[in-house]
Amino acid sequence: MTVRFLEPDGSFAPTPEAERYRALVDDLDDAALEQMYRDMAVIRAFDRQATLLQRQGQLALWPPSWGQEAAQVGSARAARPQDTIFPSYREHVVAKIRGVDLIDIIKLMRGASHGGWDPSDPKNGNTRLYTLVLGTQVPHATGYAMGLKFDGKSGTGDVETDEAVVVYYGDGAASEGDVHEAMVFAASYGTPELFFLQNNQWAISVPVSTQAKAPLVERSAGYGIPSVQVDGNDVLASYAVSRMLLDEARTGGGPRAIEAVTYRMGAHTTSDDPTKYRTKDEEAEWARRDPIARMRAFLAARGASERFFADVDAEGDALAADTRTRIAQLADPLPESMFAHVYSEDHPVMAEQAQWLRSYEASFEGDAK
Ligand SMILES: Cc1ncc(C[n+]2csc(CCOP(=O)(O)OP(=O)(O)O)c2C)c(N)n1
Ligand SMILES: [Mg+2]
Secondary structure, three states: OEEOOEOOOOOEOOOHHHHHHHHHHHOOOHHHHHHHHHHHHHHHHHHHHHHHHHHOOOOOOOOOOOOOHHHHHHHHHHOOOOOEEEOOOOOHHHHHHHOOOHHHHHHHHHOOOOOOOOOOOHHHOOEOOOOOOOOOHHHHHHHHHHHHHHOOOOOOOOOOOOOOEEEEEEOOHHHOHHHHHHHHHHHHHOOOEEEEEEEOOEEOOEEHHHHOOOOOHHHHHHOOOOEEEEEOOOHHHHHHHHHHHHHHHHHHHOOEEEEEEOOOOOOOOOOOOHHHOOOHHHHHHHHOOOHHHHHHHHHHHHOOOHHHHHHHHHHHHHHHHHHHHHHOOOOOOOHHHHHOOOOOOOOHHHHHHHHHHHHHHHOOOOOOO
């Protein structure tokens, strides 16, 4: 029942369910395939660097995306420029592909910014901010998608201009009421929206088997949303299914959902120690299905050169070095900036609190440091 094109050893062996999407994969040329590998390998180098920076005390926290690169890259490369993306907090490569400068995520996890980036700045590719309160972004996305529909920005049948929304959430978030309420509204209003669930098997220390007694793909289907399970460690499956379902949603088909079955190979965040709750055997089993090794084997068999792989490694190293350089240059945020984005317009309560803070800070003037 799962859509898969690539076996863990990199051989091309579409499952029967994959045939419907096959033409989209056949259309990918060498450059597009190599770009997907590059996306995945470079973000892993960045994740590794960010984790080390947290260990050195430079970041408050880091949520690694290690293991989920294929699910994320495939869906991000499937989205079109006019789409709006609502991430959770682990979609680093999605943000990068949309144009967000990764230093903005670093700023957020350092506490040097209250949001990270400006979602209305065109260079950020309509990427909304990370949401750390689980599931919250899902009704946001559905509300936005309802707006697209009401405004006639989707559903004309033109894939080049019709807009759609992609919302990312996890297996744990799938238990939140917000997600269910969003699905009811999405199904009722026929929103141009793709619900992209990354089932990485764990919600911190709680396994998915505790929270879901039926495959998660059946939950969204239960709301009347056509839903497809993909091998989330196969970038081709993630790409092709996302591309088709998103185009169906944008052109008036209504919402669609994907359950990408994947694995969080690292810790939940740098505050977590997975050795306390999962076995080495389980980790080894999923390491065998590593999405990057799988794509590398596929590309190598197609004739990709050692030079290409070395170039990708060099790009990862350069990004890591750039991150080290730029983190040292980040300024502390101004204390007053905490009031700036609570409301979209000036608000008397925020003005009062900012004034209180100014006078409080002023009360120290002249004190010996
Ligand atoms: C509403 C809410 N409840 C609890 C938490 C604490 N929390 C943070 S991450 C997490 C697990 C999330 O698991 P999942 O949705 O599967 O996403 P993953 O971290 O695996 O990507 C929990 C319980 C939170 N951030 N927000
Ligand atoms: Mg999870």
